Amino acid sequence: MSESPVADEQPLATDGQARRANKGGRKPLSCLACRRHKLKCDRRVPCGTCTRFRREKFCRLNPAPPRPGRPRGSGDTAAQGDAASPEGAYTVDASVREPIACADASAGVGLALRNSQLAAAETSDVPSFFRALGLDANTTSVPVSSLAQLLAEIQRANQPSLLWNMMEGDANRRYWETQLRSALPSRSMCDLMVNYYLDHINWIFQITHVPSFRRQYDDFWDARDSREMDFMFTALLFTIISVSALFIPPVTAEIFGCPKESVRDLVHVWHKVSHQALRAGDYESKPCIVQLQTFSITQFYWYSTNKIDTLNSRLGQAVRTAQTLGLDKDLSPSQTLHDEMRHRIWWDLVDSDTFQSICLGRPPLIRLETPGVPLPLNCNDDDITDTFLRPRPDNEPTMMMLNIFRARFFKLMNNHICYGDPSGSDSYETICKLDEEVLNITRSYPWFFQLDQEGRPPPLPHPMGEIITWQNHIIRTCISTQRIRMYRPFISHRIGDSWAKCTEAAEDAMAVYRTLRRNKSSTSLQKFLPQAYQVFSVAVTVTALLLVEGSLPIPNVWQQIRNMADDLKILEDEGCVSPVASRGRQVLTRMLSLVDMGNNGAPVPEVTDDLVADIGFIFGGEEAAQTYLQRLASRNLRHSGRDASVPSTVSEQKATPTSMSSSAYSHSGFQNLAGHHGVVDASIVESAGYMVGPPQQQQHQPTNVYQMDLMMDDMVLQNMLNFDMTAMMADSRFE
Known part of the structure; x- marks a missing residue:
């Protein structure tokens, strides 16, 4: 340079x-x-x-x-x-x-x-x-x-x-072709990033059809100097390698020629280049399916860097593009790969839009109509070709089952928000009716999404079993946190079964995670890293209940939340660019300290505006968070008026052990892998077409270098293409 x-x-x-x-x-x-x-x-x-x-x-x-x-x-x-x-x-x-x-x-x-x-x-x-x-x-x-x-x-x-x-x-x-090509890493480095994404991240949204993507990817490299660049596919590729760079172990990237101290910085470079490729392709006047795929995948970047405002701005643009392309008018079942991808993309936008609507308290941009777009088919990518589809039975595990149930849930929520009775939409009876419809969805889970009597998902052979278990975690946390949001306004006066419903949902939200923490495989750790926002949102939701209500009838709930907070530190130890994890861990630690103060009989300080701002998005808006946390004042009054000589009632006693050596929920699981975060994931390297020996164990030194303001002004971005990354990341050769 x-x-x-x-x-x-x-x-x-x-x-x-x-x-x-x-x-x-x-x-x-x-x-x-x-x-x-x-x-x-x-x-x-x-x-x-x-x-x-x-x-x-x-x-x-x-x-x-x-x-x-x-x-x-x-x-x-x-x-x-x-x-x-x-x-x-x-x-x-x-x-x-x-x-x-x-x-x-x-x-x-x-x-x-x-x-x-x-x-x-x-x-x-x-x-x-x-x-x-x-x-x-x-x-x-x-x-x-x-x-x-x-x-x-x-x-x-x-x-x-x-x-x-x-x-x-x-x-x-x-x-622009010259500028974009200069930002590409070497072929081997790009292979590594793409394989990491497809193995550890793609299953969350399943927005990319892997076989056809790989064909396009090979064509991109084979013909990149002989014909015009496809700017839209280039944008998709750059956002994939950007998201992979968020989480990939730095020592793995170093083997393929990228300095391990640089890979996290390249996240922002490749993210910006992806948007530049969209602009070079004139995406605003020439909408296409690929730009919607690019939006969907880029959500990982916005969630990790806590750029929710940017996400919502781009979401509005994506919804308009989808409507321009007529995705909302596809009423016929899928007959080809093209049809199925349109359906997948549409329902991913519905999920994103309805989720943002719930979190921000705004009306959805998409109002679903009846009849609507068919749900995605229960197919693996290998079951779909350009001219052939082979749907599988509902009781057969596939990568798409998560997306099907997520779409069913958000379709129900979209209908409630858009078409519910405005005069009675917040009544307890209406919420109970809605919750019953939600539970009908959970009762229809296939056997591989069910839990046994001890709250554990069924064991399945890897690698599909690991993915299915993580998908089970996602769908349960998604639905359970929403059920808690629905009943939270009614639990102050214990109206009906509101408190029982909340505690039931809180237990269900954490059930699968306990099993996942006991899985010590490095591949499971890599699938945990993109889940920082999911883990943070569940932990905040349950901790708020524990803080305000004083106790929860869930064994070792305090320790379970403590474990979640500790697990978020793994992202910091890995150097991942994830303010939601670093800041989220601080927020959880602060909330747990307030819980300890209340359990020890001390008055809990009033919640500050910065804490409300940190957790407002989880609550459905800062106003909702402020309203619920104001109940801490009444709890302090109860503590101050209690006779110190009279023992506390059972419901107000400390029901959540704070011992860090709890045998049932100790620091087993992901935290045990923190000392091994430098180990190369051999499956990633092998899938990239290279055989390497295990690298030397890397000693970790915690650093706060990535806890920074991620906004990059234009002057900094002028350095973006100031060097040839292909030269820097020269192809490595291994015997």
């Missing part, structure tokens, strides 16, 4: 301005680039230093002055020939990717305009013009300081159409 420019250097100047500025002073002996970077210059055109740092074009624009009495040598001739050749005019070399952050863009405008007047459009210096506009690399906004100068120069040129046409057609496409 080239060195960054000196921050306090003077703005770029034309030759005339430079001569006037140096009149009476010391004559420069180096090219402008070497002067700015304070490097030695051999005064050639381009000079050796600029050639080394791939700034040849910038050096040719601002060369070193010729030696007195000595004409410019062959370097000039080469430079002139380079500028006159069509290939040189359209080739975007690495100098374009060199961000000149502190340079005034107006200087480059004059050069671009002068070139445009001397040559036709096909020989115009497109990269220089993009840089002059402030569009170098990924930046898409014109710097305010240069806008007036830019417009004035364009008016003086009397050829504005020629200049703007540089940003259209083949020139624009080639520019």
Whole structure:
């Protein structure tokens, strides 16, 4: 990577301005680039230093002055020939990717305009013009300081159409193709990231048909230099490797050529590049199915980085795209792969929209109608081809069963929110009726989603069994936390069976997780990492009940929640970019300390606004969280009015052991794997087509380097494409 420019250097100047500025002073002996970077210059055109740092074009624009009495040598001739050749005019070399952050863009405008007047459009210096506009690399906004100068120069040129046409057609496409390709890692690195996603993350939404995706993926690499880039597929690929980089063990990435300290930073780079690929493909005016797949997968990034506002903004755009494509009008059962993928994508949008509606207390963007779009089929991806579908019986485990039950649940909730009686939608009787319909869904679970008498899911052979168990956890936590939300307004006065329903749902929400924690496989750990938001939301929901109500009739509930909080620390230990995990663990620890204070008879401090803001999204809005937690005041009154000599009633005694050595719910499970987080997942490496030996055990050193503000401004993003990742991540070879 080239060195960054000196921050306090003077703005770029034309030759005339430079001569006037140096009149009476010391004559420069180096090219402008070497002067700015304070490097030695051999005064050639381009000079050796600029050639080394791939700034040849910038050096040719601002060369070193010729030696007195000595004409410019062959370097000039080469430079002139380079500028006159069509290939040189359209080739975007690495100098374009060199961000000149502190340079005034107006200087480059004059050069671009002068070139445009001397040559036709096909020989115009497109990269220089993009840089002059402030569009170098990924930046898409014109710097305010240069806008007036830019417009004035364009008016003086009397050829504005020629200049703007540089940003259209083949020139624009080639520019972005070059930029996007430069951001790709090596093929082996990309294989690793894709395989990690398909093995450990894809099963959550199952929005990608794996066999057809792999065919497109192979075609992408095999023909990437011989035909035009498919910007939409490129966006999908970049968001997949971005999400994988969120969670993949850094030591595994290091084997394939990526420095382990860099893989988490590349998360944000690849995420931004994915959106840039969508823009290069003009996704707003040319909607397609692939951009909806890209949205669905990018949700992992937004949830992990706690960018819920961004998620909702993009969700609205995705819903409009789906309606433009007519996904809401597909009323016929699937007959082909194309039909089935449209149905999967539509119901994934319904799930996301209805879930956000519940969490934010807003009306859904999608109002489901009857008859509606058919639910996805109970098929594995291998059961679907371009022309053939083979649905399986409902009692046969498949990867799609989670999505089918999730769609049934959110279809019911969508109907209740959109079409329920507004006058009685919040009454206890209405909630009981809705809950009965919810329970009818849970009662129809197939045998592999049922629990035995000890609350354990049935054992199944791996790898399908591991995935099915995690899917069982997801559907139960999704439904159970919503049931608690429904009954929470009624438990203060213990109306009807509201308290019993809440405790029943709380137990069901944590049941499968206990089993998963006992699974010590590294593959199960990798499937845990993308579940940080799910684990956090369950833990907060149950902890709030314990805090306000004083106790829960669930054995070792305090310790179970403590274990969830400790498990979230694994993401920090792994260096995962997940503020929801790091911040969530702090929130849970704080709430558990408040629980301890109440159990020990001390008055619980009033809940602060920052805590309400942290858990408001889980409660269905900050107002709902504030209303429920205000009941702590009445609990404090009960404590202060109690005679200290009289023992507490059974219901108010400390019913949740705080011993950290509880035999039933100790730190077995995922926490035991924290010391082994550096171990390479051999299945991932083998699936990428490489055989490697086990690496040396990596000693972990906790770090807070990733607990940072994840907002990246345009100036930082200018560094995004400042180096060739393909060169950095050279293909590794293993015997």
